[in-house]
Amino acid sequence: MNRTDCQALDAKDPLAAMREQFALPPNKIYLDGNSLGVLPRATAARVAEVVQREWGEHLIESWNTAHWIDLPQRVGNKLARLVGAGPNELVAADSTSVNLFKVLSAALSMVQAGDNPQRRVILSERDNFPTDLYIAESLARERGFELVTIDTPEQIEPRLVQGDVAVLMLTQVNYRTGRLHDMSALTQAAHAAGALAVWDLAHSAGALPVHLKRDDADFAVGCGYKYLNGGPGAPAFVWVHPRHADRFAQPLAGWMGHAAPFAFTPGYAPAPGIARYLCGTPPVIQMAALECGVDTVLAAEPLGGMDALRSKSLALTEVFLRLVRERCASLDVITPHESQHRGSQVSLTRAEGAYAIVQALIARGVIGDFRAPDVLRFGFTPLYTRFVDVWDAVEHLHQVLESGEWKEDRFNKRGAVT
Ligand SMILES: Cc1ncc(COP(=O)(O)O)c(C=O)c1O
Incomplete structure (x- = not known):
């Protein structure tokens, strides 16, 4: 060659x-789009429009007139098409680390309220991305669980069948080696062993086909600034299988995840569905940039x-x-x-x-x-x-x-x- x-x-x-x-x-x-994606041509003009016209001229009205308030759902619905999720199942919000905290916490609550509340293990890989392990470790400590890590992917299934795993938490593509897990087989193995499956799609969303629903995953999070070209520090995303979405409130009970944020009532009532996984005010300018990035990937739809x-x-x-x-x-x-x-x-x-x-x-x-x-x-x-x-x-x-x-x-x- x-x-x-x-x-x-x-x-x-x-x-x-x-x-x-x-x-x-x-x-x-x-060759570093797996760390920070390239700037899409459309982004600078779109960000300038948000800053100069929507913010500069229309100020606070833009929450309604420019639909700023809907950005987490709007961008989330576009993103859902790239990861095999349905409409209104995914929102763009916060960072991958924060979203992982939310879904892992919800998953632990489900286990505690389920048929096997004695399960106490969060299972992951030793060379998973450190933030995933740090979040799991601190949450495990706080909630009385234990983070157990295995050394090779071949050890996952034998460890699952020991029967004490509450949650299998994996990153679909390893950040260091680039190894791709079989989401379908491992999710099935987790379910067969009575565990839930949480997936980090940081290195797969926008890079390869992901089939969250088809593969029956329970929860997923992912990153906006890598293959989705959303810009440095772009919002991340969070998906929860609709069968779980209404069952538990995630722990970061901010007003944007409330059923009626603008009712200003003192008590927290989680919004129905995935909206309860929102927490605070969306970063509008970065959301606009993320939308441009997601659009670059969606632009390939007519080409396959x-x-x-x-x-x-x-x-x-x-x-x-x-x-x-x-x-x-x-x-x-x-x-x-x-x-x-x-x-x-x-x-x-x-x-x-x-x-x-x-x-x-x-x-x-x-x-x-x-x-x-x-x-x-x-x-x-x-x-x-x-x-x-x-x-x-x-x-x-x-x-x-x-x-x-x-x-x-x-x-x-x-x-x-x-
Ligand atoms: C697998 C994985 N998860 C999470 C992150 C980063 O998360 P955050 O955006 O919260 O910094 C990375 C960053 O490279 C990653 O590779």
């Missing part, structure tokens, strides 16, 4: 035109939607894996080779110099990232990544390794954010 082959793949890419939706900086190969994005994402990661194996032998691949176990990123590792190699690539305009202690992460967002970008990125990686330029001091100084 050579650069011309990659150009040929781009020429027949049915999603090629999607790239035009993004304000990609020139001379950069951006999430299935088409998944096909291209797998093809991109396949080419990257192949070229890395051929040209960068000193790097080990820690992402599964089998496509059914792979998300939309590829992670490489090297005992020496992983951080510095990423910095040397960034200096060359190839943006990936580093995850401690030794992982080089490359995300492939099929909406804007081209096959020729994959070729060029591996060419730079090859040169960085061959020249040893990563050993320079300037590439070995750590910033606060890696």
